Structure formats: C-alpha cells, structure tokens
Amino acid sequence: MILEKNDRLILITNDDGIYAPGLKTLSEAMEEFGKVVLISTIESMSGMSQALTVKTPLRVKLVEENEHRRIYACNGTPTDSVKLAVNQLLERMPDWVVSGINHGANASVSILYSGTMAAAIEGCLYGINSVGFSLSDFSRAADFSTCRKYIRCVMQKIAAEPLPAGICLNVNIPSLPENEIKGIRICRQAKGNWKEEFEKRKDPMGKTYYWLTGMFQNHEPDANDTDEWALANGFVSVVPVTVDMTAHSYLQKLRERFAE
C-alpha cells in the first residue's frame, strides 16, 4: 500500500474478528474514500467494551497487503487494536477510525458493552473522526449489503465537515430489505437495560457454572426520538456519542447537596 500525501488514511476494526463479513463490507465501502488499514483479531471479541490488555503481551501480524489496503491480525481487544495501530503500525495518524459492521445492534445501553463502539470511542479520544456501524441482525446469514448506502451517506457528511472534538457516531442499521429502510434518523440513546437470565448448568464433575444470556428491556418504547424506536420503525439510527460521562444536568444539584 502506497500512501500518498493527499490520501485519506482510514483505520478499520471490529469486534467480530478479521474474517467477519461485516468487516469486509465496511472495508469495501471505505476504499472509495481512501487507503484502508484493517486490524482485528482472529476470533471474535464481542462484549469487550473498552477493555485493555495489560496482563498478557500484545502480538500483531501483517497478514495481507495490496495496492489499496493492508490487514493486520492481532490478539488484543478492539481498543488495543486502535491503540496499537495509531502508535506502532500506521505511518501517520489516521483521518478516520471506522468500526464494524457489527453482527447485531449496538443501540441503547449496549453501547457500554460494545467492543465495536469502544474502538470508535478510542479513535475519538485521539481526536480522530470515528464511527461505529452495526447491523441489527445476529444471524449467520445476515445481509450486510444494504449497509453500504448508509455508510456512504454518513461518511460523506463527515468528509464534508468533521465531527466536533470528543464526539463520535453510533450508527445502527435495521435488518430489512433495502427498499423497506425508510432513511436516517438522528437519535438519542434509548433508556433501557438488560434483564439477565443466566443459564445455570452442571459440568461433568458436578460443579455449577453459568452462561450469561439476557434480554433487552426498552424503558421508553413510545418515545420516537430514540435509537431503539428508529430501528423498530425501519430507520437507520445515528446517535452522536460523547466521551464525557459527566451528568452535567445534576452537577448543580449535587453541589447543593454537598454544601448542606
């Protein structure tokens, strides 16, 4: 890959691993915009959130390179991957970090657990324009092709005008035939939580172990400005995400409580 001075350099990662079809679709969609470098793991890293690898060494391997792109496999989390690429592998700071296309939605509070969105947040912390894409379909046969149109639309907006500092985008695409998707909605994160149901089993030695399962509960199914509403009603949801977790609306009240 030859990076010219005017080329846009795009770092791509995901949490479903280097062989995931969503990563391939995202990479193909990005080649229109610049030179792409992919970095991901061999196996999937779902639910890793913003986790860092601090107890085991990180390893990385260049597995493919051609005129347009370069692919690295590494053994870290999505956040590790972004850090490694930015600090050790890329010839310069990337212009964009794009992550996904995740196999399954990352709407509402799922953003807090998502490795895909963590990679976008990590890019954002470096001051890079960053977007995470997810398709609301967990099935093996998920069709990522409908995502292209919306990926293109979102990235064209960013190409025209960068995002503000400290803000990245969380884009979720409904699992529908292209002609049934009604367009893009700018949304806020829906209020909700996961109702966990652990599966309790016995191993062959008679010892108990648990598998985490669970179901999402939307606390405001009727609000029509949330990402969950958009997805349920055939729209692509775009949520601007901040790296500032301060509850600004509660600062003054909390100051008063501690002044008592």
Next chain:
Amino acid sequence: MILEKNDRLILITNDDGIYAPGLKTLSEAMEEFGKVVLISTIESMSGMSQALTVKTPLRVKLVEENEHRRIYACNGTPTDSVKLAVNQLLERMPDWVVSGINHGANASVSILYSGTMAAAIEGCLYGINSVGFSLSDFSRAADFSTCRKYIRCVMQKIAAEPLPAGICLNVNIPSLPENEIKGIRICRQAKGNWKEEFEKRKDPMGKTYYWLTGMFQNHEPDANDTDEWALANGFVSVVPVTVDMTAHSYLQKLRERFAE
C-alpha cells in the same frame, strides 16, 4: 449472614481482586450502613471496562460467611460479578452497589477503561444507587485509611436522599495524609487522553510483542472544576456519571447536517 427486612443490603466489588486492601477498607466502612456481600475475582481485573464474559463459563464460590457479611470469589469481570450477584446470589435486589477502593485514580477518561467504575455503572443500570471509589495511589504501600471519612460522607448523602435514575458517582481520593486533604469537590470529568507508549520487546524465539504503557494528558490543566484539578489540588473529586452517552448538545446541529 442473616438479612433482616429492614437491613440495607450492600453489594461490594472491585477490579483489584478479593485480597486487595482497598476492598477490605471499603467493606469495613460499609458495615456501618448494612449487611455486606462481597464478590470479586482471585486475581486483579484492571482495565476491563464494562467487558462481559461470553465465551467461557462463569464460576462462583462462597469463600467466607459470618454474621455481618458474605464473600464470593468468581472468575468474571467486575460487570459479570455485579450481574451474577444481582441475578443469582443475592436474596433480593441490593440497596447499594459500591466498588473499589481502586488502587489508582479513575479520573477523566480513565472512567471509560475502569472495571471499578464499570461495576458502579452496572449497578446504576439496574436502578441501584451505586458509587465507585478510587485512591490516587498505585503503590503497594498505599494507605487506604484516609478514604474512610470520605466514603462515610458520600454514603451518608445517598442514605439521606437517593441518586436520580441513571446517575452514579465516581469518587477519587487524593493520596495525601488525612490533614492535608482539603475536602470534597463536585466536579466534571476532565478532558484528556492517554498518550500510549508501547514497550516493544523480542521474546526468546525472536518474535516481537508489545506491552501497553502510557501517560495521561490533561487537555485543560487550568480549569478548576474538573476531577483532575481537584485531585491535583488536594481535594476529593465527586463526579456524577450518566449512563447516557448521547452528545445532547450536538443533536440539533447533527439533525440539520443530515437534513441538507
């Protein structure tokens, strides 16, 4: 442990493991307020963020029980620990989730990587009043005793009036002798990021590997309303943290950009 109807039930966890001195101090400080159940890992789980264990089974063991408290060891992340306790181990929903005292500060964007704060956020997602405590001292000889006074003060405020839904607290305590701590400041999360410096090494087989190191950069060292400023100036910082990552201030502008 006998849980009476009027007892406050307090779930305690951390990301430094069950034998960490900070967990012991926090547990002792909490016994004044109710019956405590501790759950943590044998080894430390630093930098795990809100990660979930989805590929390996979770196991948990009751390792100690007396009149006042119960201790479980598990093999999951801090977030797994809260989920397991709430869903499988506790006789009822806990009144509080408290996490820490972390060995090292979790101010500014470190909240995004912190397992300690992830546990508090997880409690908050269940609608439980939750607080993460950290001491700004990474050394083995860290003195957690000065934390007691401030833990007591914060929890008394919550006992008097619960936190609003979707908000938990991130409390960082400076590593200073008790008489040098100037009091509590209610703060916002400082803008900053980690400047990573990987250590690149060769293993005995001649293959390259990396260790993540790094230094925090405060982007606004002069702002006197941030958690970083409070810690650097001898105050305990208390940041109200929201589980809503939407950049609300940018919603309208983004809507206009996509309407063009």
